[in-house]
Amino acid sequence: MSLIEVRNVQKSYKGLTIFQDIDLTIEKGKIYGIVGPNGSGKSVLFKLICGFVRPDHGEILIGGEYLHKDITFPKNFGIIIDRPGYLGNKTGFGNLKSLAMIQNKIDDEQIIKTMNLVGLQPTAEQKVRKYSLGMKQKLALAQAFMENQEVLILDEPFNALDFESVEKLRSLLLNFKKEGKTIIMTSHNQEDIDLLCDEVYRINKFKLEEL
Template identity: 65%
Template structure:
């Protein structure tokens, strides 16, 4: 079952061609790795899939719905880490997640607390996000992407700044989500992350997505 489909997608960014007539099917319950050098378009691809930017040509279809139409501006039930998420600096991690959770209103404070603990953060801490380490900010980014049990995870460099034990823990967590039937797309500069986690790997090469595995 295809969750995400790219049909003849082309995209230029800042005058440079990144993708030309790309076709791709993302199936439910698998982890996909997207690899390529810096500037090749990994983040742009993820932004198109999430509806943040549009392709110049072609269609992006998520669960049978064409993304970009007025009624389908963004796909539903996506958990996303792209670039560096912004937070309210003078609020705690818990307060930030509570603000985000209020948008949809589908989870309660207990769920937020459980998610923070799951990624290795202390929900009761009064430490402001502006004083978080890079690793703590990354864990907070992961928490916001998973706290509402999102069924599709779009994770651009999710392991950045994490220590060794945290990397092992988050890998195990993502693997458990795959076993539950969730669909995950990741990028990582660490080839080991890709090798351990991914069922399929695509490399951006000559403006196409070339299947590696």
């Protein structure tokens, strides 16, 4: 079932072409990999899909259960694009609690469960400003996962993770797929792409080509 459709999309920034007439169909329950060199537009594509930026030409259609005429940001999307900003003087749990209160969809128990799932200690009093890069990455993953979102948009989810954490995350993503979630991800590690993705697309010379 088609969940997201990118149709004839063009995008430029300050005269710099990013995309020329790209097309992409995302089906429910699959893992998609988007690859390409730094600066090729992977993050821009994710921002277009999420509605953070608009195409100069073409259209992006999101399934009706996720987007309708009264909202511009698709619901049930868990997102990591760039590095999220956090409150440095709060703990990891405190940051996630603040985010969870925006929609009030989950309780403290679910936050704790998700932190444990990604390898963070919910009761730790360490402030986020003292977090390592790997811990910040796990916190980003926790915020994307904690509300049990049906679509995950993950830009470099393995960044700064150690070997054990990488293995754990790969297993998590495959389990999410079994649950029927849809995942669109990037990774500089080809092994991540090979092990996880059902379909892979490369950004090459402003186009999107299936591999």
